[in-house]
Amino acid sequence: MSNSPFEFTVDKSTKTVFINREFNAEQSLVWDAFTKQELLDQWWAPKPYKSQTKFMDFEVGGRRFYAMVSPEGQEHWSIQKYTSINPKTNFKFLNAFADKDENPQLPGSDWDLTFSEQNGTTKVSITIYNDSLERMEQMIEMGFKEGFTMTLNELEELLTHIKVEK
Amino acid sequence: MRRDIFQAIADPTRRAIIALIALHAMTPNAIAENFNTTRQAVSKHLRILSECELVKQEYQGREIYYSLEIDKMKEIDKWLEQYRKIWETKFNQLDDVLSTIKKNKK
Numbered sequence: 688m689s690n691s692p693f694e695f696t697v698d699k700s701t702k703t704v705f706i707n708r709e710f711n712a713e714q715s716l717v718w719d720a721f722t723k724q725e726l727l728d729q730w731w732a733p734k735p736y737k738s739q740t741k742f743m744d745f746e747v748g749g750r751r752f753y754a755m756v757s758p759e760g761q762e763h764w765s766i767q768k769y770t771s772i773n774p775k776t777n778f779k780f781l782n783a784f785a786d787k788d789e790n791p792q793l794p795g796s797d798w799d800l801t802f803s804e805q806n807g808t809t810k811v812s813i814t815i816y817n818d819s820l821e822r823m824e825q826m827i828e829m830g831f832k833e834g835f836t837m838t839l840n841e842l843e844e845l846l847t848h849i850k851v852e853k
Numbered sequence: 854m855r856r857d858i859f860q861a862i863a864d865p866t867r868r869a870i871i872a873l874i875a876l877h878a879m880t881p882n883a884i885a886e887n888f889n890t891t892r893q894a895v896s897k898h899l900r901i902l903s904e905c906e907l908v909k910q911e912y913q914g915r916e917i918y919y920s921l922e923i924d925k926m927k928e929i930d931k932w933l934e935q936y937r938k939i940w941e942t943k944f945n946q947l948d949d950v951l952s953t954i955k956k957n958k959k
Contacts, residue, residue, distance in 0.1 A: 712951040
């Protein structure tokens with residue numbers, strides 16, 4: 688499945704990240720994997736990190752409070768507040784890093800996720816817009832820390848795909 | 854004052870300056886000739902780029918030449934590469950979750 692179409696682009700000037708990916712599953716199933724706590728926790732954190740959702744109210748105005756837990760047990764908390772939901776096709780949320788007491792660290796980023804199905808394949812399009820450049824740097828830096836623990840084999844595989852951006 | 858690197862590339866004029874001096878080192882006057890803006894405005898952009906450690910200055914006689922810190926630019930791409938990698942890993946995990954659910958349904 689790792690050969691499914693995957694696009695990842697970053698517009699540094701508008702502080703926006705665009706991600707597209709296709710999944711070999713029907714739309715309602717993919718939707719569930721993005722919107723149900725027990726499914727989300729199975730894939731949301733890149734291994735060896737773990738996603739642990741403390742609570743999740745998937746409704747407009749509701750929140751998901753979760754941690755990315757490192758192999759050493761260190762917790763990085765985040766809060767997602769749902770701002771718009773169109774069942775099975777689109778949802779939006781505001782994401783912010785937080786402390787363990789649910790205090791968000793603003794400004795955060797705006798996420799927009801769209802789902803569409805064609806011939807049993809579901810395409811997910813994600814747009815992440817950051818209010819501040821510092822936030823974008825921080826988000827990417829966090830990613831750097833998580834990504835750093837991944838195996839070199841995976842990295843090698845990736846490098847053959849990466850388009851060198853000049 | 855230290856600024857973050859994304860601030861350097863957030864401005865179109867600064868991106869143009871980066872593209873110019875990536876080719877060869879230039880004086881502020883030579884850089885300014887490429888823009889419909891004052892020499893003063895260009896100096897301000899150069900100062901911000903210096904504070905982000907994206908450009909370095911070298912004196913040749915009485916002239917200052919600005920050139921690009923290539924390694925610093927690579928740093929940006931390295932970050933983005935890592936971020937991309939994370940999403941790829943997450944999605945591969947999601948593939949596994951989806952196929953497990955599909956199998957269990959049968």
